[in-house]
Amino acid sequence: NAGVTQTPKFRILKIGQSMTLQCTQDMNHNYMYWYRQDPGMGLKLIYYSVGAGITDKGEVPNGYNVSRSTTEDFPLRLELAAPSQTSLYFCASSTQGGNTIYFGEGSWLTVV
Amino acid sequence: GQQVMQIPQYQHVQEGEDFTTYCNSSTTLSNIQWYKQRPGGHPVFLIQLVKSGEVKKQKRLTFQFGEAKKNSSLHITATQTTDVGTYFCAGTLGYGQNFVFGPGTRLSVLP
Numbered sequence: 001n002a003g004v005t006q007t008p009k010f011r012i013l014k015i016g017q018s019m020t021l022q023c024t025q026d027m028n029h030n031y032m033y034w035y036r037q038d039p040g041m042g043l044k045l046i047y048y049s050v051g052a053g054i055t056d057k058g059e060v061p062n063g064y065n066v067s068r069s070t071t072e073d074f075p076l077r078l079e080l081a082a083p084s085q086t087s088l089y090f091c092a093s094s095t096q097g098g099n100t101i102y103f104g105e106g107s108w109l110t111v112v
Numbered sequence: 113g114q115q116v117m118q119i120p121q122y123q124h125v126q127e128g129e130d131f132t133t134y135c136n137s138s139t140t141l142s143n144i145q146w147y148k149q150r151p152g153g154h155p156v157f158l159i160q161l162v163k164s165g166e167v168k169k170q171k172r173l174t175f176q177f178g179e180a181k182k183n184s185s186l187h188i189t190a191t192q193t194t195d196v197g198t199y200f201c202a203g204t205l206g207y208g209q210n211f212v213f214g215p216g217t218r219l220s221v222l223p
Contacts, residue, residue, distance in 0.1 A: 041215060042200060042214055042215035042216050043213040045210060045212075048210060090154060097211075098206070098211070101147075101155075101157065101202075102157070103155050104154065105153075106153075106154050
């Protein structure tokens, strides 16, 4: 059982470039999330989805976009990368809100 | 909006000493969860507390939910080097609501 899988694990971007962080889960969870974690800090919710076709903003959505075309996949898109987006990104899922959250292994993104 | 705070931010202990981290919410919570993140790793679920005044134990770890459901604590007895990591609390206001994570307490254990 793979759980939550994120790719890539590491990426360096130049300012203004765009990229997509991929996330897939095989637990048939309805809820999926994207968090960012800055060094020494907690987890900030970027976007979340309660099911295929439904997405909503979290605490820090600016500069990001998401889509949820299937239950399994929840990609995160950065359109114009900025240094402030340098962070560790976690994709996560749960059966529903308020239940145990299962995290992927994280994706380190550096914008230079 | 809802805020979840944790103290201390950092804690260094000698192996064998006890450790406690405290979590405080600005609003009454429906339930609270605790996660552990090892250095270089991802957060892993430890436990969920739902009832007012609830106390749960996992071996050397004791979790408590306050009577007012606005605070919680995690206590580790006789720390070991395997306890090293950052401990996060996460609170939710209700069923279906997203969790808000605290900033975490980073624990270092000196052998």
